[in-house]
Amino acid sequence: MEKLRVGIIFGGMSSEKEVSLNSGRNVYDNMDREHFEPVPLFMEPSGRLWILPWQLISQNTTTDISERLATEAERIAYEDLKKRIDVAFIALHGKYGDDGCIQGLLELMNIPYTGPGILASAIGMDKDIQQKILRAEGLGVPRSTVVEEGQWRRDSDGVRKRLIGEFGLPLVTKPVREGSSIGVTVVRRLEDLDAAMASALEWDRTVLVEEFLDGTEFSSIVLEDEGEPRPLSLTEIHPQSEFFTYDDKYMPGRCRKFTPPKTIPKDVAEKIKVDVVRAFKALGFRCYGRIDGFVLKDGRVLITDPNSSSGMAPSSFFFEQAAEQGMLPGMIVSKLIEIAMKIHKEKKGPL
Ligand SMILES: Nc1ncnc2c1ncn2[C@@H]1O[C@H](COP(=O)(O)OP(=O)(O)O)[C@@H](O)[C@H]1O
Ligand SMILES: [Mg+2]
Missing domain, CATH: 3.30.1490.20 (ATP-grasp fold, A domain)
Structure with a gap:
């Protein structure tokens, strides 16, 4: 059987390009070569796409990569993507990456992609709209x-x-x-x-x-399984800073994370699992998502930050929760591609 060519799109135009580089590199490293042919697609801050040779993927920063593009990478126009990839693995984060923009472009080209569609991605980026929807659904959100x-x-x-x-x-x-x-x-x-x-x-x-919420923060990856969203596992977060800052999120050893949770009681954890699935559905998420929130001192569960994409570095919630379920990173990468292909097949118009 022909291998499926998977374009891993990373870098991008947002403030989270370095986070995206780590995600993209890790997805590339863990992709099952027996079934897939990974095609690393670097998006410059200007939005142009390049196919990278493997040496460039291991660079430390997007600036290091950008400096070598002209001499070592192959520029590819959007309209030619379809000739080079069969499916896109979106490892972009933030504006233009997980907010519906790149999703719209891929829809125009009829290329399947991981993660939710245009509308759900846009909603996943807008914290005000999200809260309005979750509130209407009867879920707990902050004032x-x-x-x-x-x-x-x-x-x-x-x-x-x-x-x-x-x-x-x-x-x-x-x-x-x-x-x-x-x-x-x-x-x-x-x-x-x-x-x-x-x-x-x-x-x-x-x-x-x-x-201001005074309580314990949690994060839950939700994965579509046979069309039904299911939480992978649950992580409890103990930031070392005043709150869960950029450094806490990405500097090794900065933050203490517990999967499964250490102090959140079992019944509350069960309620969180129900609520994150309700949130996932209410927001129209597909494929996967990461729903974050707080358990307050009085036991109430509030959803604060539903995300239509999630970091995919080795130490990410995604792979930590997958490991707790006995799934290796490569299995998750394969699963996301499989779901993306299935969703694409069933589409009637843009997702
Ligand atoms: N209402 C709040 N009360 C207390 N801490 C908060 C609140 N909102 C956010 N934080 C802290 O700030 C961090 C980032 O906020 P969040 O809304 O999750 O935005 P982002 O999309 O940048 O992750 C959270 O992980 C949490 O530690
Ligand atoms: Mg957050």
Whole structure:
């Protein structure tokens, strides 16, 4: 049988390109060569695609790769993708990567891809829309509000008063569409609010402001299995910083993670498993997703961050939870490709 050519797309245009490089490299390393032929596709910050030779995949940073593209890689136009790959493994994260943009492009070219479709990816990126949907579904979400950039510039005094009145301190500010904790601040003193708003507004024109949650953070990968979403396992997170920051997420040994959970009681863990599946379905996710949230001191479960993609580095939640279920990284990679092919076959119009 012909091997399926799998284009692994990584790098990209977002703030999470380095995270994506780690994901892409690990997917490439773990892909089953007996059934698949991996085609490493690097997306430059400008959005152009290149087919990389293996030496370039092992580079440390996207800048190291970018510098060598012209001499060592092969440029490929979007419209030629179909000639070189049979399916796309999307290892991009963040804007233009897991927000519906690349998904739309692949739909136009009739190329199957991993992860959910255009709408669910876009929803998966927008923390305000997600909360509205989850709230309507009856799931627990934090109390929140949005502040538009123009509103903040015109009337910061009024906005400050409204936020403090509504949430008190601490409160949490974040760009409505980002990831990896970029632009997120826990504001403990009123005098830090302006800097926190500025930090979030660097990344988006809308800031999501939330009540501060005091509790235990969790993360749950949900995988479609015979068309039914099922949680892989559950991880409890004990950040070493004030919250689960970029460094906690990606610097080796910075954060303590427990799979299965250490302090979350069994009945609460069961409730989380039910809720993450409900969230997955309500948001229209397909293939896989990662649903994150908090267990509060009073036992309530809140969903704070549903993601339509997830980091795929060796130490990621994905592979940690898979390992707990006895699945090797290569098995997960194969499974995601298999699901992507099945979903594509059943499509009636764009996903
Ligand atoms: N309402 C909140 N209360 C307390 N901590 C929060 C809250 N929202 C986010 N955090 C902390 O900030 C981190 C990043 O926020 P999150 O909403 O998950 O955004 P991202 O998409 O960047 O991961 C979380 O993992 C958590 O540690
Ligand atoms: Mg998060």
